[in-house]
Amino acid sequence: MKTQKPIVHIRGLRKSFGEHVVLHHIDFDVQPSQVVVIIGPSGSGKSTFLRCCNGLEQPDSGRVEICGHVLSDAGQMLEDQALNHLREQVGMVFQSFNLFPHLTVLDNVAMAPRKVAGVSRQQAEAQALVLLDKVGLAQKAHAMPASLSGGQKQRVAIARALAMQPQVMLFDEPTSALDPELVGEVLQVMKLLASEGMTMMVVTHEMDFAREVADVVVVMDGGVLIEAGPPEVIFTQPTQPRTRDFLKAILTRT
Amino acid sequence: MELDFSPVFSGWPNLLKGAVVTVEITAMSLVLGCIMGLLVGIGRLKPQRRIIYTLCTSYVAVIRGTPLLVQLFLLFFGLPQFNILLPAFVCGVLGLGIYSGAYVSEIVRGSIQSIDRGQMEAARSLGMSYGTAMRTIILPQALVRMIPPLGNEFIALIKNSALVSLLTIHDVMHEGQKIISVSYRSLEVYLAIAAIYFVLTGLTTLGLRHIEQRLRAGGMVQ
Numbered sequence: 001m002k003t004q005k006p007i008v009h010i011r012g013l014r015k016s017f018g019e020h021v022v023l024h025h026i027d028f029d030v031q032p033s034q035v036v037v038i039i040g041p042s043g044s045g046k047s048t049f050l051r052c053c054n055g056l057e058q059p060d061s062g063r064v065e066i067c068g069h070v071l072s073d074a075g076q077m078l079e080d081q082a083l084n085h086l087r088e089q090v091g092m093v094f095q096s097f098n099l100f101p102h103l104t105v106l107d108n109v110a111m112a113p114r115k116v117a118g119v120s121r122q123q124a125e126a127q128a129l130v131l132l133d134k135v136g137l138a139q140k141a142h143a144m145p146a147s148l149s150g151g152q153k154q155r156v157a158i159a160r161a162l163a164m165q166p167q168v169m170l171f172d173e174p175t176s177a178l179d180p181e182l183v184g185e186v187l188q189v190m191k192l193l194a195s196e197g198m199t200m201m202v203v204t205h206e207m208d209f210a211r212e213v214a215d216v217v218v219v220m221d222g223g224v225l226i227e228a229g230p231p232e233v234i235f236t237q238p239t240q241p242r243t244r245d246f247l248k249a250i251l252t253r254t
Numbered sequence: 255m256e257l258d259f260s261p262v263f264s265g266w267p268n269l270l271k272g273a274v275v276t277v278e279i280t281a282m283s284l285v286l287g288c289i290m291g292l293l294v295g296i297g298r299l300k301p302q303r304r305i306i307y308t309l310c311t312s313y314v315a316v317i318r319g320t321p322l323l324v325q326l327f328l329l330f331f332g333l334p335q336f337n338i339l340l341p342a343f344v345c346g347v348l349g350l351g352i353y354s355g356a357y358v359s360e361i362v363r364g365s366i367q368s369i370d371r372g373q374m375e376a377a378r379s380l381g382m383s384y385g386t387a388m389r390t391i392i393l394p395q396a397l398v399r400m401i402p403p404l405g406n407e408f409i410a411l412i413k414n415s416a417l418v419s420l421l422t423i424h425d426v427m428h429e430g431q432k433i434i435s436v437s438y439r440s441l442e443v444y445l446a447i448a449a450i451y452f453v454l455t456g457l458t459t460l461g462l463r464h465i466e467q468r469l470r471a472g473g474m475v476q
Contacts, residue, residue, distance in 0.1 A: 054379055084381050087379055088380070092379040100377075112381060115382060115386050116386070117381075157376075160376075161379075161380070
């Protein structure tokens, strides 16, 4: 594993919004097929970190390389066309699903392959059905998003991201907006992806998922990456007091 | 005082001809206004594109800040000083279209900006360009939200079109005034003109309501 070239390679990443520095000098690598789970208190910069990995946020400085391309270097973003192309290889799943409400479930999944990759309608829809079947929603192909439950919406959103055949999937708190009984179905799909060898970066508060699926757990606080390691180490013998405080707070919550 | 509607009845064919001109001129300026409104509205989305943004913003400020009648007169009576002689009908369509475009652009901008930011982010993160995302994801949703305020704008445009009668265009207002000039039946003829405008605006309202309901039934609106 160690000898492989990392698929995500981040050095000295810094991001601020106005005066407020959200990320301080972050160094981080993700190896292909690794599942990285990012945890930490809210406002610690987890989501911003993830959004810097597909150019939804523009870093102030530092270098972000992903899938062999330099996404951002010293505050300079990849030019627009190349950025669009790179984003095809980096799927993103949002906390609020962001399904396209005016399109059927099938069109939600098939739209980007058609409009971006130039796949024919027929082929894109056939592929979309396969993906919807994978997330257990083939029977909802012709439904509108508004008629779905939160868990179903998020599974469609995962299928939509997969439709571009990404090499890396970013999950930004994918279960935080869900009713508790719907969290399981989404995590199940994510576990399936992980077992298939998808490279994943997941921001979540689901500690069981982290413990079970993560290869690396990253703890962030105050815009700094304070600790990273395998889940069995992070959850049982964290070295940083801030990690201990955070874990204590979140694990005694229920 | 007695009301005598006979001049209205005898002049009815001319009033109808005028109504057709009113519909024609409104429809054409509506198309022009919508095209301009769409372009200018989108042009005002990104202040970072300074030249386009400034041009579009100035256009809205000037057109909204001056009377339509003055704008029409500038086109019809002002331009000839530069030897630009446009037919009255063209002046009418241009004047109304440019005027309406300023208002439509604000409707377009407001509707686009009311669409959740996550929609653009989701589209862009799938690799769509800004233009593709705008066309396939944002505008179809924004369009539905534009319909009620556009309805207001269309109705205002129909009524504002009465001003083009002052450019010698033979719209319903102009035809009515011709009838008055020979019959002196101002009250009756103006009532008839008002009724014709009322029917035109009413039909527009019904048509827009129908479109909105169909979009709702199609699941475009939650």
